[in-house]
């Protein structure tokens with residue numbers, strides 16, 4: 138029976154394929170198939186009932202070829218070192234692709250944060266910050282939130298780290314609350330970036346985003362703001378869904394109203410107009426030119442890819458399209474803007490926040506958004522250009538292949554310039 142490969146092994150396979158496709162030296166694979174440094178920590182936390190629990194955590198510092206390590210911290214019961222390594226390699230490529238002066242890293246704690254009281258969560262967060270403090274810093278390794286962590290947790294961590302150093306170090310964590318050296322744009326930066334990516338791709342292939350019908354799967358942070366900004370850019374949002382189901386209206390959904398309903402009732406299905414479809418997946422298959430899968434991974438699979446009608450799929454979520462499904466979509470003439478490009482608005486915004494923090498300076502919301510838009514637009518356009526040139530010599534290439542190649546070339550050039558290869 139075939140053995141299931143781990144997430145990290147799968148990432149290594151993709152890495153190897155891209156290195157071979159671009160004729161990059163195998164030495165690059167040898168170096169990039171291992172993280173530079175791995176830290177495993179244990180964090181004792183006094184629980185509210187008096188018991189002592191000890192949590193396991195990690196910080197993987199994958200590559201520093203392009204700059205300080207950068208990547209989020211995940212609090213999740215199912216994380217392990219293998220997953221953390223895969224995510225850290227992913228961050229290395231995402232940061233490189235998006236022209237940021239960062240290497241890649243990722244942290245994790247094996248915990249279900251929903252099970253903890255606020256006090257327990259704060260003690261765990263501070264404990265983790267203390268445990269990794271010797272190896273991080275605003276010039277060394279700059280964590281941020283990921284699944285299960287929030288701006289509030291970043292505030293506790295930056296406070297803990299600053300207390301250890303004896304002075305304030307705002308730039309050591311990003312995506313902090315606006316009250317503590319954060320930037321208000323961070324809240325919607327990922328969704329905004331998804332729409333910038335959709336706009337650039339639609340301009341190239343479909344005459345612009347204006348008037349196109351858009352469907353959004355997932356109505357959390359990424360999905361809500363993707364829908365909102367798509368509408369503000371002149372697209373017609375015809376479907377949105379969350380775990381409660383799908384709302385469909387071919388005449389267009391009032392996204393601000395849907396967001397209000399979601400905030401008040403927790404379920405988008407309570408949106409008062411349009412058609413209610415009690416199937417969270419239905420938004421993937423409605424009649425629309427653009428699909429933004431923005432919920433979770435592995436939703437477009439080989440079993441349902443033939444039902445997707447959109448010609449442009451812009452991945453707001455991480456890993457929503459399986460490799461087999463992606464091949465099927467391309468066979469049917471669709472294009473997929475891959476996650477490491479389409480949902481990079483969050484990390485680009487983190488970079489802007491870090492630059493502000495290092496200077497003890499700030500940009501207002503309008504100025505920040507202008508910068509985010511300009512960086513995302515030029516990154517996505519560069520990716521599309523590379524995809525088009527790659528396709529001319531390799532007709533089966535995807536935009537994801539082009540993204541990996543662009544990222545790897547940048548890492549390779551830096552390693553070569555440093556004399557590592």
Ligand code: NAD
Pocket residue numbers: 284327354355356357358359360378379380381417418431432433434453454455456480481483
């Ligand atoms: P979130 O928890 O705020 O929202 C997730 C949404 O998906 C919720 O509305 C939930 O109801 C919905 N959902 C879950 N399962 C579903 C299903 N089967 N069908 C339909 N809807 C479903 O999370 P988020 O921060 O919006 O992140 C979403 C995705 O984007 C994740 O893959 C995350 O890793 C990725 N991402 C997020 C950011 C960010 O800044 N938030 C940045 C980069 C990537």
